[in-house]
Amino acid sequence: MKTRFLYSFMALLLVFSVTLVACTTAAPIATEQPTEAATTAAPIATEQPTEAVTEAPYVPMKVEAPNCDYGGEFLSIEAVDQQTVKFTLCYPDPAFASKVAFSVFSILDTEYLDRMGGDSVLMSDEPNGTGPYLLKEWVRGDHITYEANPNFWGTPAIVKTVIFRWSEQSAQRKLELESGMVDGIDNPAPEDFESIRANTELQLNERQALNIFYVGFNNDTPPFDNVLVRKAISMGIDRQRIVDEYYPEGSQVAKTFVPPALVPGYNPDQSWYDYDPEEAKKLLAEAGYENGLEITLSFRNVVRGYLATPDKVAQEIQGQLAEIGVTVKLEQMESAAFIDATSAGQRGFYLLGWSADYPDSTNFYNMHFADENNKQFGALYPDIVEEILAAGKVADPKVRQEHYNKVNDLLKEYVVMIPVCHGASATAFKASVNGQHASPLTNEIFAVMDNGSDTMVWMQNGEPAALWCSDETDGETLRGCEMMYEALLSYKIGGVEVEPGLADTWQSNEDATVWTFHLREGVKFFNGATLDANDVVHTFVSQWDAMSPNHKGRTTTFEYFGGFFGSFLNGE
Numbered sequence: 001m002k003t004r005f006l007y008s009f010m011a012l013l014l015v016f017s018v019t020l021v022a023c024t025t026a027a028p029i030a031t032e033q034p035t036e037a038a039t040t041a042a043p044i045a046t047e048q049p050t051e052a053v054t055e056a057p058y059v060p061m062k063v064e065a066p067n068c069d070y071g072g073e074f075l076s077i078e079a080v081d082q083q084t085v086k087f088t089l090c091y092p093d094p095a096f097a098s099k100v101a102f103s104v105f106s107i108l109d110t111e112y113l114d115r116m117g118g119d120s121v122l123m124s125d126e127p128n129g130t131g132p133y134l135l136k137e138w139v140r141g142d143h144i145t146y147e148a149n150p151n152f153w154g155t156p157a158i159v160k161t162v163i164f165r166w167s168e169q170s171a172q173r174k175l176e177l178e179s180g181m182v183d184g185i186d187n188p189a190p191e192d193f194e195s196i197r198a199n200t201e202l203q204l205n206e207r208q209a210l211n212i213f214y215v216g217f218n219n220d221t222p223p224f225d226n227v228l229v230r231k232a233i234s235m236g237i238d239r240q241r242i243v244d245e246y247y248p249e250g251s252q253v254a255k256t257f258v259p260p261a262l263v264p265g266y267n268p269d270q271s272w273y274d275y276d277p278e279e280a281k282k283l284l285a286e287a288g289y290e291n292g293l294e295i296t297l298s299f300r301n302v303v304r305g306y307l308a309t310p311d312k313v314a315q316e317i318q319g320q321l322a323e324i325g326v327t328v329k330l331e332q333m334e335s336a337a338f339i340d341a342t343s344a345g346q347r348g349f350y351l352l353g354w355s356a357d358y359p360d361s362t363n364f365y366n367m368h369f370a371d372e373n374n375k376q377f378g379a380l381y382p383d384i385v386e387e388i389l390a391a392g393k394v395a396d397p398k399v400r401q402e403h404y405n406k407v408n409d410l411l412k413e414y415v416v417m418i419p420v421c422h423g424a425s426a427t428a429f430k431a432s433v434n435g436q437h438a439s440p441l442t443n444e445i446f447a448v449m450d451n452g453s454d455t456m457v458w459m460q461n462g463e464p465a466a467l468w469c470s471d472e473t474d475g476e477t478l479r480g481c482e483m484m485y486e487a488l489l490s491y492k493i494g495g496v497e498v499e500p501g502l503a504d505t506w507q508s509n510e511d512a513t514v515w516t517f518h519l520r521e522g523v524k525f526f527n528g529a530t531l532d533a534n535d536v537v538h539t540f541v542s543q544w545d546a547m548s549p550n551h552k553g554r555t556t557t558f559e560y561f562g563g564f565f566g567s568f569l570n571g572e
Contacts, residue, residue, distance in 0.1 A: 058082050061534040063541050071567035077540050079533035083519045085488075085503075091393045092512040097489055097498050098358035100517075103443065103469045103478055104560040106485035107502055109525040110538045118542055118550030124467040128526045129484035130502065132157040132447035135467065144464070146483050148447075153523045157447035158435070161455040164480060166463050170303055173459050177202065177428060182457040184429040184436060184449075187303040190248035196428050205438035206426045209251065210259055210356035210496075211306040212364065215317070215418040220378035221348030223293060230415035231273065232283035233349075236324040237317055238275040239420045245316065246309050250424035256408045258364045259422040264391070264400035265361025270408045272419055280324045292325040299330070299351040300338040303461045304475070305425025305442065306353030314351060336465040339474055340555060345375030352376070353423075355442050355475065357560070359496040361400075362392045365407060367563030369416065374559055377416055384410045389566075395512065437494035442475050443482055445493050470543055471553025473560060484526075488517050488536065502531060546571040 064076030068090035076088045089096070099105070112128045127135045130153065133146035144164040148157040165182065167173050170189035176182045178199070188196055188204070196204045215237065217224040224230055239253050255272055258265040284293060299314050307313060311332070318328040333341065341347050357363050370388040372380060384407055391403035411417070427444060429436040433456075435449040449456060462476045469481035490501035500506075503517035523531040542550035543561040547570040551558070562568065 058532070058534075061537045063537060063545075064088075065569055070569060070571075072544070072569065073565040074540075074544055074569075077537045077544070079537050080516070082532045082534075083521065085517045085519070085533045085536045087515045087517075089513045089515070092395065093392065094395045094512050095358065095360040095362050095392070096508070096512065096515050097506060098360055099564050100515075101487055101489035101491055101498050101501065102357045102560070102564075103482045103485060103487055104357075104472070105540070105543075106469055106481070106487045107531065107536050108485075108539045108542075109527060109529045109531075110535050111529065112525065112527060113538060113542060113550055116550075118548070118552040120466045120468045120471055120552070120554035127467050127484050130486050130523050130525055130531060131482070131484045133162060133483040134526060135484060136161075138467070141463065144467075144480060149484075149526070151524050151526075153520060155447075158450040159446070159454065159456045162446050162483065163455065163457045164464075165457060165459045166461060166476065167459060168301055168303070168461060170308070173461075174428070176459055177430070180430070182459045183433055183451045184427060184456075184458050186427055186442075186444075186458075186460040187305060187308065187425055188428045189303070190246065190251075190308050190424075193248050193426065201431050202428055203431045203433075203436060204426050204428050205436060206250065206424060207305060207438045207442070208261060208440040209305070209422040209424050210261055210359065210440045211304075211353060211422055211425075212254055212257055212259060212419055213304075213306040213351070213353040213421045213423055214254075214257070215420060216342065216347075216350045216352050216376055217415070217417060218345055218348045218376065218378040219414075219416075220345060223287070223289070223295070224348045225378075226287050227415055228283045228287035229289070229293070232280040232287065232324065233321065233326065234273050234280075234415050234418045235276045235283070236280035236321050236326065237418060237420075238320055239272075239418075240275065241320075242313060242316055243421050246313055247421055248308070248424045248426075252422050254419035254421055257368070257411060257417070257419050258361050258404075259356075262356075262359065262361045262364070264397045265364070265404045267401065267405055267408060270405065270412075272412060273415075277324050284325060289325070292327060294327045294329070295349050296329045296331050297349050297351065298333060298338065298342070298347045300333050300335045302335045302476075304353055304423075305355055306421065306423045307351065308423060308425070310351060317351075335462050335474065335476075339465075342376045343374060343473070343555075343557060343559060345378060347376075350376075356496075357441060358491075359440075361404060362388075362564075365404070366392060367559070369407075369411070371559065371563040372567065373557055373562035381410065381414055381416065384414070384416070439491075439494050440496055441491055443479065443491065446483065448493060466554050468553070470561075471555055471558050543568075545569040 060079035062078040075090050078086045080086050116122045132152045134149050136145040136147045138144045146162045148160045173185040177185050196202050217230050243253050260266050299310050301311050314330050321328050365388045370385045387403045387406045391400045427438040433451045460476050464477040464480035486502050488503040489498050504520045506517045508515045542548050543558050546568040
């Protein structure tokens, strides 16, 4: 059901005369007709302008929901003053600071966002961030060139020009690194780790395995709407063999959806179904497929830390399932099309994975199994959703783990997906590059790197789908956005701890329902506009409110917002 609310936006007062300014109050502008639940707009400043004033006074913006019945986390977002933003939540969220540090929630200039209408295609051609690099050119299918931002508020980027290139082939990336054509690469193949370590001219930087590779099912798509079929397929896949054959040292077979580092969430005493092809055959027969089954396995041939060799793993699963009477057709898709299709619930059986955006189990569970906008698994399981949401609203680790234990048990009972592996991954650079690193959150910061030249070349797995982060989930896309855009907070370089970003200080109340951020003074967007608190409110509302004219993006799904913060205002 749609929830109606009123934007409490004050119209800027047009100064026609001193008398008019002193005696007249501006009427608020509403995006829809006021209702009885609507709140009044914030009062205009009491200080009267003089004849010398040429600009209207700053009017703090506040947007609020009439109540929390719409199902989302935000009750209100308010610009307290030009440099202060307050978020009031419907329930406690101890992970809120980590969430808003994620690049998907980078802040945009209000005028720019409105002018672009939230259109990711237009914004990708004319990015307007606050970050250390500017876009110089994007030659589709070939490269992206960034140049250092001369007006960056922080420490200037060391290397003045950074070029992004890409190749799906790990062998190609390694060859170009060894030949000196590029300065760094992402996700070298597992079989190349040792040779890179042995090469004195190169350096391997290994990541902590904050990820999960899984085989996904859509329970709305036959025959995967039958739990017996899902369980049979799960028991027909030898996960240990996949890890042993196709993953580097340090990888481990997954017991649960979250990696061992995320506690509460992970429980070493819980486990998944063992490989048992004979039992798998019995389950298929019980499901009515005693004579076999034909299905399609969809995947993208893009290397990830959680899936280093997608084509080989797909073929391995194809061969394993043939042994239990399941004929698998392989469907390799272009990366962006694959992500769009799975998110929309258009593929029944597929290979996917997830790398942590922030170090908390909510990032794994909520995004995948409690987000009504993510259709990849089909219909949500209400009892799983209930436990996930309950876990995310309490700070007590013991209580949270009790909820997550139930989640893990239910995921196994329903066989929502098959957790396969927490994969080790790495970056590799020329040994001469200073400041090189691999981030556990896969958000390497190039502004701190120094290759002794004015130009650095980076080669990753794929081309970004766009250069506006908010409506994207693809790692290559987010890394490209992060060159230019910044969020309220940031993550420490090469780590997971939260530190100041566009906000230099922040705090919450005792129960983590009210979060207040104080913005840096004098931060400029690329277009020369100065960052203020209204920009923060407007940016978040563009994602929060499904009826906002800026709620467009590239796909209009805004998966991260829904996964992090629940339902949209004015959403279905």
